[in-house]
Amino acid sequence: MKKSRNIFESFYYAFSGLIFAFRTQRNIRIHFFIAIFVIIISRYLKLSNFELLAVILSITLVITAEMINTAIEATIDLVTKNYHPLARIAKNVAAGAVLITAINAIVVAFFVFFPKIQKILF
Ligand SMILES: Nc1ncnc2c1ncn2[C@@H]1O[C@H](COP(=O)(O)OP(=O)(O)OP(=O)(O)O)[C@@H](O)[C@H]1O
Numbered sequence: 137m138k139k140s141r142n143i144f145e146s147f148y149y150a151f152s153g154l155i156f157a158f159r160t161q162r163n164i165r166i167h168f169f170i171a172i173f174v175i176i177i178s179r180y181l182k183l184s185n186f187e188l189l190a191v192i193l194s195i196t197l198v199i200t201a202e203m204i205n206t207a208i209e210a211t212i213d214l215v216t217k218n219y220h221p222l223a224r225i226a227k228n229v230a231a232g233a234v235l236i237t238a239i240n241a242i243v244v245a246f247f248v249f250f251p252k253i254q255k256i257l258f
Pocket residue numbers: 163205209216217218219220221223224225227228231
């Protein structure tokens with residue numbers, strides 16, 4: 137097995153993983169474009185630093201969870217192509233983790249954006 141030689145090589149591998157996830161995972165692309173949209177909206181709604189921090193943290197959590205989910209799926213598929221109850225558990229639990237981060241993002245979006253949109257509309 138080849139070992140990373142320096143920090144730049146390690147960054148290269150990490151970046152390759154990021155590109156792979158973006159290219160192959162539809163959900164990650166969707167989250168990425170939603171994140172861009174949310175950040176643009178955030179600028180117009182003049183979020184406080186803490187509100188912006190909560191939004192950025194939520195986006196980071198969702199995309200990170202999606203990537204870990206992708207890594208777990210790839211590992212399971214490497215170990216077995218056949219049906220296995222443990223493979224099902226591992227994939228379902230990883231998907232569950234993504235779901236939790238998505239629910240968190242919705243809750244944060246509700247608390248941050250709802251009062252501001254309400255102010256504009258009423
Ligand atoms: N080898 C396996 N053994 C048992 N169940 C499996 C196996 N592979 C997948 N599953 C079940 O099928 C579900 C979907 O698995 P799959 O690998 O297709 O993920 P996916 O739907 O492509 O996920 P994503 O959309 O996040 O990429 C899993 O959550 C799991 O319940």
